[in-house]
Structures are given as C-alpha cells and as structure tokens.
Amino acid sequence: MDNGAYQKYKQENPDVYTPLSTYDYLDEFVHTLTNAELVVCAVAIVLALIAIYKIFAKRKDKHLDDDEK
Numbered sequence: 001m002d003n004g005a006y007q008k009y010k011q012e013n014p015d016v017y018t019p020l021s022t023y024d025y026l027d028e029f030v031h032t033l034t035n036a037e038l039v040v041c042a043v044a045i046v047l048a049l050i051a052i053y054k055i056f057a058k059r060k061d062k063h064l065d066d067d068e069k
Contacts (some may be wrong), residue, residue, distance in 0.1 A: 033041070
C-alpha cells in the first residue's frame with residue numbers, strides 16, 4: 001500500500017532498545033552533594049523545624065487562653 005516506504009524507513013532507522021545498565025554515566029543515587037545543595041537542605045530543615053515549633057506554640061497559647069475564660 002505504501003510502496004515499501006515503511007519497510008525502507010525501518011531498515012534505515014532500526015529500533016534500538018538499549019538497557020539503562022549499559023550507560024556508565026548514569027548513577028541512581030547521588031554520592032556527593034555540592035555546597036549549594038547542602039545549604040538548600042539545611043535551610044529547608046530549619047524552616048520545617050520553625051514551622052513545627054510555631055504550630056505547637058500556637059496550640060499551647062490557645063489552650064492557655066481557654067483556661068483563663
């Protein structure tokens with residue numbers, strides 16, 4: 001139907017399925033972090049701790065306000 005154009009295309013451009021394990025430069029886990037990445041992680045942890053502290057401090061203040069009434 002297509003005058004063999006598809007067969008010609010498949011012959012010139014074969015499908016290549018290469019497993020990822022053949023690539024040496026791919027690494028599943030990062031073994032070293034740059035200084036910038038360490039700073040970003042540290043800032044994220046500090047912000048998370050501050051947020052958790054504020055949540056519990058706010059609950060404590062509400063509990064004390066309820067006891068005074």
